[in-house]
Amino acid sequence: MRQASRLLPIRASRPGLHEFTDSAAEFVAASGISEGLLTIFCRHTSASLVIQENAAPAARRDLERYFAQIAPEGADYEHDDEGPDDMPAHLRSALTQTQISIPVSGGRLALGRWQGVYLFEHRRDPPERTIALHLLGE
Amino acid sequence: MRQASRLLPIRASRPGLHEFTDSAAEFVAASGISEGLLTIFCRHTSASLVIQENAAPAARRDLERYFAQIAPEGADYEHDDEGPDDMPAHLRSALTQTQISIPVSGGRLALGRWQGVYLFEHRRDPPERTIALHLLGE
Amino acid sequence: MRQASRLLPIRASRPGLHEFTDSAAEFVAASGISEGLLTIFCRHTSASLVIQENAAPAARRDLERYFAQIAPEGADYEHDDEGPDDMPAHLRSALTQTQISIPVSGGRLALGRWQGVYLFEHRRDPPERTIALHLLGE
Numbered sequence: 407m408r409q410a411s412r413l414l415p416i417r418a419s420r421p422g423l424h425e426f427t428d429s430a431a432e433f434v435a436a437s438g439i440s441e442g443l444l445t446i447f448c449r450h451t452s453a454s455l456v457i458q459e460n461a462a463p464a465a466r467r468d469l470e471r472y473f474a475q476i477a478p479e480g481a482d483y484e485h486d487d488e489g490p491d492d493m494p495a496h497l498r499s500a501l502t503q504t505q506i507s508i509p510v511s512g513g514r515l516a517l518g519r520w521q522g523v524y525l526f527e528h529r530r531d532p533p534e535r536t537i538a539l540h541l542l543g544e
Numbered sequence: 545m546r547q548a549s550r551l552l553p554i555r556a557s558r559p560g561l562h563e564f565t566d567s568a569a570e571f572v573a574a575s576g577i578s579e580g581l582l583t584i585f586c587r588h589t590s591a592s593l594v595i596q597e598n599a600a601p602a603a604r605r606d607l608e609r610y611f612a613q614i615a616p617e618g619a620d621y622e623h624d625d626e627g628p629d630d631m632p633a634h635l636r637s638a639l640t641q642t643q644i645s646i647p648v649s650g651g652r653l654a655l656g657r658w659q660g661v662y663l664f665e666h667r668r669d670p671p672e673r674t675i676a677l678h679l680l681g682e
Numbered sequence: 683m684r685q686a687s688r689l690l691p692i693r694a695s696r697p698g699l700h701e702f703t704d705s706a707a708e709f710v711a712a713s714g715i716s717e718g719l720l721t722i723f724c725r726h727t728s729a730s731l732v733i734q735e736n737a738a739p740a741a742r743r744d745l746e747r748y749f750a751q752i753a754p755e756g757a758d759y760e761h762d763d764e765g766p767d768d769m770p771a772h773l774r775s776a777l778t779q780t781q782i783s784i785p786v787s788g789g790r791l792a793l794g795r796w797q798g799v800y801l802f803e804h805r806r807d808p809p810e811r812t813i814a815l816h817l818l819g820e
Contacts, residue, residue: 407546407683408683409683409718409820411717411785411787441547442547443581443583443678443680443719445719445783445785447785447792449792449793449794450797451733451735451794451796451797452735456642457642457643458589458637458638459589459634464622465631467622467623468621468622468631468635469635472615472635473638476614476752477748483744484740484743484744485738485740485743485744492741493741493744496734496735496741496745500732500745500749500777500778501638501639501777501778503641503642503779504733505783505784507583507585507643507783509549509583509585509676509677509678511549516585516587518588518589518674520588521587521589536794538787538792540719540785542680542718542719542818543547543680544547545684545685579685579687580685580818581719581816594776595727595781596772596775596776597728602760603769603772605760606760606761606769607773610753610773639777640776640777641779644780645723645781645783646723646781647687647721647723647815654725654814654816655725656725656727656812658726658727659726680818681685681818682685
């Protein structure tokens, strides 16, 4: 049994869902670990993680619109140090995931056929983000 | 230290919460691993996981009604390839969990007294689902 | 490769976010494990976990207000065995996390600079809670 870990830098080109399934899969392949558990951890509170449908771009757009609606800019927030998108970013992060773990089998992520791993970028002007990857197995 | 894994097929009889705590516990018991970490991963984007109260059926019904309300059918979605319950299913999945890990101690899941593990089925006509179980420990 | 585990009792002084990053970090430090994976599991369905901004108290207050708004007391719930804050507590738990895993590197949690680990207490009169901590690594 052994471990591998890596910090993965990601910069989304725009707010919303940004797929990085391939980067996660490459990390697993390069590790030589074929059976185990991959943990993906987002080191931010204004961006988060989701696993979503990776076939239909319209589903991605609907999801982005939905979160813009239920945690909107312009509500009466006390905290707005970094602008009107500051507090909505924290709320959307709290409603989604900071961490996702995925079993690894036969050297591959045990994702379903239509599942992709996404960074959900909540800031209007996306900074570089760091995702911590951790793999345990053999 | 060793690992065990299994694909667990589940078909809910109706949309909503479907408990499978016993299947997860049986997998752990059969593995012979007494101290470790169980990871439960839902391989779908229109069904998800929650840990909820397993004593009061009314709590289950309220939870189902709540998600039907905050991510309703009939909103103005762009994506509806698989019908009016398609996009609400993705939204309800994003708001809950795709993966849950539970410590194992003394051969048992370290759940609280009232906690049950549920598949949250979001499609009206539930297909068979696959849950990936992964256990690491000794 | 080895494991450590502990049940951590926490009682929040009031409903809302209660940080316990230090207790989690102390458990990791005391274990002597420097590279691995920490899993934090909340053994309750009326309290939950979030990783949030730990710098601005106003962000914490906005987050508490937001969840009080989207899963309010006084809605027409069927389940209210333990009072008007019973069902909202389950809903707010379902919308946030029951479990969070954090990679450990160099003996430290791989949290981002502004991230703190919080118990999100949803009951008005907070009881003592138990958090299961599990660490795997070397």
